[in-house]
Amino acid sequence: MTTIHLIHGEPAAAALRQALLAHEASRGSEAAPAAGTAGHVIALADDLTVGPLRDIDEAGDPGAAQRAAFWQRLGGMRETLVQDDCVALATLEAADSHVVIWHTPDAADQLALRRICYRLRTAPQRLNEVRLAADDLSGPPSAAAARLLAHLPDAAPISVLRITRLALEWQEAKFANGETRRWRNNTFTSGTWADLDARIIEILGAATLEDAHAMPGAAGAPWLACDTLGAALARRGAGFKVGEPLVLWRLRELAAAGELRLRDDMCAACPGVAEAGAGAAAHHSRAAHPSLSHTAVHLSLSR
Numbered sequence: 209m210t211t212i213h214l215i216h217g218e219p220a221a222a223a224l225r226q227a228l229l230a231h232e233a234s235r236g237s238e239a240a241p242a243a244g245t246a247g248h249v250i251a252l253a254d255d256l257t258v259g260p261l262r263d264i265d266e267a268g269d270p271g272a273a274q275r276a277a278f279w280q281r282l283g284g285m286r287e288t289l290v291q292d293d294c295v296a297l298a299t300l301e302a303a304d305s306h307v308v309i310w311h312t313p314d315a316a317d318q319l320a321l322r323r324i325c326y327r328l329r330t331a332p333q334r335l336n337e338v339r340l341a342a343d344d345l346s347g348p349p350s351a352a353a354a355r356l357l358a359h360l361p362d363a364a365p366i367s368v369l370r371i372t373r374l375a376l377e378w379q380e381a382k383f384a385n386g387e388t389r390r391w392r393n394n395t396f397t398s399g400t401w402a403d404l405d406a407r408i409i410e411i412l413g414a415a416t417l418e419d420a421h422a423m424p425g426a427a428g429a430p431w432l433a434c435d436t437l438g439a440a441l442a443r444r445g446a447g448f449k450v451g452e453p454l455v456l457w458r459l460r461e462l463a464a465a466g467e468l469r470l471r472d473d474m475c476a477a478c479p480g481v482a483e484a485g486a487g488a489a490a491h492h493s494r495a496a497h498p499s500l501s502h503t504a505v506h507l508s509l510s511r
Contacts, residue, residue, distance in 0.1 A: 212300065213249045215310040216320045219352075220345050221251030224310060226353035231360055248305075253286075254293045256319035257448035262385040264294075265327065284453040297327045305334070308363050310356070312340045315391035315448035322378035325366070329375045335366045390447025397447075404446065405462055408455075411440045412468075 213228070215221050228249065259278040263271030272290045279285040300307060309324055311317040321337070328335055339362070344355045366374075377396065381389060386398025438450040462468045 210248060210305040211308060212303075212305045213308045213310060214252060214300075214320070214324060215249065216252050216255075216314075216317045217345075218251045218253065219349070220310070221249050223345065223349050223352035224356050225249045226349065227356035227360065230353065230357050250296050250300075252293050252296065252320050253289050255316050255449075255451065256323065256381075257315045257389045257391075258387070258454060260385055261382045264382065265323070279453075282453045282457045284456070297324065300324075301327055304331075306336060307334050308336045308338060309366075310338045310340060310359075312345060313342055313391070315389060315396075318391055319378070319381065319389065319396070322374045322381070325371045326375035326378040329371055332366070332368045332371045335371060336363045337366050338363050388446075388448065390445075392447055399447065401458065401461070404441065404450070404454075405458055405467070407441050407444050407446060408437070408458060408462065409467065411437060411444065 213224055215224050254275065260271065260274045262274075264275060265271070272294050275290040276287065279289055280287065307324070307328065309321050311321045325335065338359050340356075340359060344359070345352050381396050384398045387401050388399035388404060390397050390399050434452045434455045438452060438455050441450040441455075442448070459468065459470065463470045
């Protein structure tokens with residue numbers, strides 16, 4: 209019987225395909241059927257940690273349109289991202305193949321695991337999983353592929369009790385329909401854009417103060433790349449990986465609300481606060497945070 213491997217994210221899927229190819233090559237033409245083939249890897253692209261979830265699994269996927277509109281609002285994401293995942297899961301439901309779910313402790317992976325268990329809960333005998341460490345997918349693709357290859361023998365059935373619990377947790381996450389979803393202490397909690405915005409302001413203020421202490425009187429301001437800001441958000445308790453499209457969107461929203469003043473030609477959406485110049489300068493304009501009132505924090509924005 210065919211085995212389908214599911215993993216969140218195309219980079220992870222590419223590494224898994226490479227691992228499966230290496231496995232098949234090592235075993236020759238008699239490779240074990242349970243290992244599947246490199247062509248039977250599905251990358252789930254939708255990051256379920258952010259945006260609306262309600263009705264996403266209902267007949268006709270009425271919630272898919274809401275999620276697609278959310279990602280289009282952010283920009284930088286392919287238009288079919290949400291629908292592709294819905295179609296892939298619907299196809300799996302109609303098939304009879306074994307499924308292996310590869311997941312790390314990352315919030316997006318854990319939500320994808322729960323969604324798959326919910327969608328295939330009536331066929332629990334088909335579901336298997338491989339539990340990965342947080343750093344198993346880090347580093348160059350070849351290194352990640354080697355680690356995944358070592359984990360191939362770890363694929364194990366998911367118990368009916370666990371499938372039922374995971375499916376219920378997915379239902380709870382959909383019902384809560386929060387703006388963000390944090391994964392802490394093996395529990396999901398809902399968050400808001402306001403929570404994320406507050407952390408962004410905090411990080412920008414800390415970066416400005418650190419630079420001022422390191423180089424007193426220096427002209428200019430520190431540069432903070434969007435991936436650096438995203439990583440800082442995760443370290444400061446965001447509870448999920450904050451990708452560049454989301455960071456850029458929140459910066460634009462903060463600027464539009466008068467919380468920041470951006471300087472970059474990407475800020476055409478808020479010309480009232482935009483200034484000319486290369487790069488992007490973000491000034492905090494809120495009286496409640498005087499530490500940012502006189503010093504700009506520069507952010508490198510992709511063009």
